[in-house]
Amino acid sequence: MNIDIIESMLFATIVAGTPLIIVALGQLIAEKSGVLNLGAEGMMAMGAIAGFAVTFHTGNPWLGVLAGMAAGALMSLLFAVVVLTLMGNQVATGLALSIFGVGLSAFVGKPYESEILETVATLRIPLLADIPIIGGPLFNQQPLVYLSWAIFGGIAWFLYKSRPGLLLRAVGESPSSAHSIGFHVIRMRYMATLFGGAMAGIGGSFLSVFYTPLWVEGMVAGRGWIAIALVVFATWRPFRVMVGAYLFGGVMVAQLFVQGSGLDINIPSQFLSSLPYLATIIVLVIISRDQNTVRLNAPVSLGQPFRPDA
Amino acid sequence: MLRLERRAESSQLMSYVSPLLAIILMLIGGLILFSALGKDPIEGFRIFFISPLSDIYGVSELFLKATPLMLVAVGLAVGFRANVWNIGAEGQYIMGGVAASAVALYFYESEGPHILFLMVVAGSIGGMMWATIPAFLKTRFNTNEILVSLMLVYVAQLMVSWLVHGPMMDPDGFNFPQSRMFEDSALLPMLIEGTRLNAAFLFALSALVVGYIFMYRSFFGFQMQVAGFAKNAARYAGFSAKRMVWIGLLTGGGMAGLAGMTEVAGPMGQITEHVSNNYGFAGIIVAFVARLNPIGIFFASLLMALLYLGGEQAQQYMNLPSSISNVFQGMLLMFLLGSDVFINYRLKWKKG
Numbered sequence: 121m122n123i124d125i126i127e128s129m130l131f132a133t134i135v136a137g138t139p140l141i142i143v144a145l146g147q148l149i150a151e152k153s154g155v156l157n158l159g160a161e162g163m164m165a166m167g168a169i170a171g172f173a174v175t176f177h178t179g180n181p182w183l184g185v186l187a188g189m190a191a192g193a194l195m196s197l198l199f200a201v202v203v204l205t206l207m208g209n210q211v212a213t214g215l216a217l218s219i220f221g222v223g224l225s226a227f228v229g230k231p232y233e234s235e236i237l238e239t240v241a242t243l244r245i246p247l248l249a250d251i252p253i254i255g256g257p258l259f260n261q262q263p264l265v266y267l268s269w270a271i272f273g274g275i276a277w278f279l280y281k282s283r284p285g286l287l288l289r290a291v292g293e294s295p296s297s298a299h300s301i302g303f304h305v306i307r308m309r310y311m312a313t314l315f316g317g318a319m320a321g322i323g324g325s326f327l328s329v330f331y332t333p334l335w336v337e338g339m340v341a342g343r344g345w346i347a348i349a350l351v352v353f354a355t356w357r358p359f360r361v362m363v364g365a366y367l368f369g370g371v372m373v374a375q376l377f378v379q380g381s382g383l384d385i386n387i388p389s390q391f392l393s394s395l396p397y398l399a400t401i402i403v404l405v406i407i408s409r410d411q412n413t414v415r416l417n418a419p420v421s422l423g424q425p426f427r428p429d430a
Numbered sequence: 431m432l433r434l435e436r437r438a439e440s441s442q443l444m445s446y447v448s449p450l451l452a453i454i455l456m457l458i459g460g461l462i463l464f465s466a467l468g469k470d471p472i473e474g475f476r477i478f479f480i481s482p483l484s485d486i487y488g489v490s491e492l493f494l495k496a497t498p499l500m501l502v503a504v505g506l507a508v509g510f511r512a513n514v515w516n517i518g519a520e521g522q523y524i525m526g527g528v529a530a531s532a533v534a535l536y537f538y539e540s541e542g543p544h545i546l547f548l549m550v551v552a553g554s555i556g557g558m559m560w561a562t563i564p565a566f567l568k569t570r571f572n573t574n575e576i577l578v579s580l581m582l583v584y585v586a587q588l589m590v591s592w593l594v595h596g597p598m599m600d601p602d603g604f605n606f607p608q609s610r611m612f613e614d615s616a617l618l619p620m621l622i623e624g625t626r627l628n629a630a631f632l633f634a635l636s637a638l639v640v641g642y643i644f645m646y647r648s649f650f651g652f653q654m655q656v657a658g659f660a661k662n663a664a665r666y667a668g669f670s671a672k673r674m675v676w677i678g679l680l681t682g683g684g685m686a687g688l689a690g691m692t693e694v695a696g697p698m699g700q701i702t703e704h705v706s707n708n709y710g711f712a713g714i715i716v717a718f719v720a721r722l723n724p725i726g727i728f729f730a731s732l733l734m735a736l737l738y739l740g741g742e743q744a745q746q747y748m749n750l751p752s753s754i755s756n757v758f759q760g761m762l763l764m765f766l767l768g769s770d771v772f773i774n775y776r777l778k779w780k781k782g
Contacts, residue, residue: 158576198764201768202764202767202768206767206769206770206771207774207775208767208768208770208771211515211576212718212767213764213767215714216715216763216764217764219711219715219756219759219760219763220756220757220759220760220763220764221760222753222756223753223754223755223756223757223760224753224756224757224760226751226753227750227751227753227756227757337753341584342580342584345577345580345581346581348577349574349577349581352574352577388595390589390591390592390595393588394585394588397584397585398581398585400577401563401567401577401578401581401582404567404573404574404578405573408571408573408574409572409573411572414572
């Protein structure tokens with residue numbers, strides 16, 4: 121294997137991991153506040169089509185990302201109203217949101233199915249991009265890759281170094297105590313859920329505007345669910361989310377490289393394509409084997425409804 | 431300002447009214463959607479909800495579509511009652527269809543009632559095997575069954591894609607990714623001449639009856655109900671949580687697999703990549719809308735089947751993508767989960 125292949129595999133791994141980072145970090149914030157939104161798949165799908173459509177009509181990928189963000193946030197608002205205000209079951213509501221979002225995206229996306237967007241150029245960071253092997257993959261990348269790092273930094277700081285972040289965690293650990301000392305549990309959960317939705321929307325728009333760049337029904341292909349699994353795998357810690365996302369990016373990319381390499385190995389492509397899903401199952405097993413790790417790290421009120429007057 | 435106020439006790443009435451409210455809200459949502467697309471909402475409504483039922487054939491198609499939904503939903507309801515969240519019925523359905531197809535193709539060009547019988551057995555076992563994976567991982571490693579069963583949906587889809595491109599491909603099929611058409615001995619007998627409604631509908635009805643007896647009249651069904659309401663109470667009473675996970679997942683998987691069998695041995699008559707049509711996910715919605723009750727499942731399946739047929743009609747006559755069915759299904763469940771708040775709460779006008 122020569123240097124060029126290693127370099128392009130690294131590059132592709134980082135690109136493939138980026139939407140997972142963005143979506144999973146958004147879900148991490150929502151889950152830290154105690155809200156489990158299984159609708160990530162649907163929110164990503166809506167983000168993807170909104171981003172694609174707006175980019176297609178305006179020619180501006182950044183407006184597309186904004187549209188994707190808005191679409192994701194809007195979807196999560198729907199979810200938030202049902203589970204936070206109306207106290208619906210979070211598991212079922214998230215699932216409904218996924219079915220609804222995937223269906224609606226296919227529906228509104230029909231006219232865009234044969235369109236292709238212009239590829240967005242990478243953003244080269246001078247000097248750093250000249251480092252051999254890792255320079256290109258890390259510093260001559262899609263702009264959203266840098267954004268995902270910024271989001272990571274921001275979230276790590278917010279959760280562990282800022283006062284609102286502390287409050288958010290308090291709300292997730294013990295909503296009734298947070299409420300009794302005067303904090304607005306529901307309002308915080310609304311904000312965290314909307315943030316999660318907005319991130320899922322950005323992640324979706326990354327797929328359709330930067331990654332492929334086209335729109336196909338079902339193109340999210342389980343990434344929303346993988347992102348949710350990543351949060352568990354990362355035991356609710358931002359840095360591990362990032363590591364995990366690149367790990368998955370690597371698995372997704374490896375199968376593409378094997379398929380495209382022309383190597384004469386007799387493995388059906390469908391088996392290679394199922395690797396990311398199998399990998400998800402395996403890491404979930406590894407992480408949940410030790411029950412204490414999950415129990416110690418999971419936000420205590422995750423998935424539980426809260427009603428101030430109850 | 432309007433506020434929610436907790437009721438002194440849960441309203442029995444509202445638990446029946448809220449599904450109706452959800453249906454009405456879904457219809458309103460549909461009208462808005464049609465208008466937003468520049469289609470005449472009244473015409474859309476007629477095509478979507480009325481025209482599929484305008485003749486006997488249409489009604490028979492409704493029962494045909496409802497059949498796999500009933501099977502999937504009643505199986506899932508058993509697990510959901512005990513908070514065993516099998517979200518992967520779609521994959522179990524596919525694997526049931528695959529296993530049944532394997533039997534049909536193995537006995538290609540032979541006769542006898544044993545073929546259908548073996549297909550039923552293989553279909554259920556195929557679905558169960560697929561559900562064994564999340565059940566084992568849940569009971570052995572405490573791995574989240576939602577994510578595992580869901581990931582296996584994607585794996586099952588890829589597996590059926592491989593099979594119909596490879597080992598199960600019709601040798602005389604010009605390389606189309608589909609199997610041979612099954613012979614008559616591998617097809618379910620028709621119930622009504624001139625329609626596609628087949629014996630699977632009777633399976634579904636009996637499954638609902640058996641499901642009802644299991645859930646409401648058996649000690650084990652009672653245990654699962656208790657576990658769903660109060661986990662700790664169930665533990666103190668000595669009900670085995672692991673056994674509930676196994677029963678919940680295997681029942682769901684077996685019924686979903688059987689549903690897959692009825693599809694390949696029924697309206698499809700072969701296996702293709704599109705064996706599932708989202709029935710596994712729609713079955714989840716049916717189970718919830720029906721409040722996990724077999725009688726409710728009967729009606730909710732018919733409603734959901736109508737959404738499928740309406741989607742097909744809208745595709746044909748209004749040139750809308752068939753995914754509109756999923757949009758309606760998702761809306762229905764969202765609205766239902768939202769309306770359920772009125773079972774325990776009521777709206778009250780408060781100043782300030």
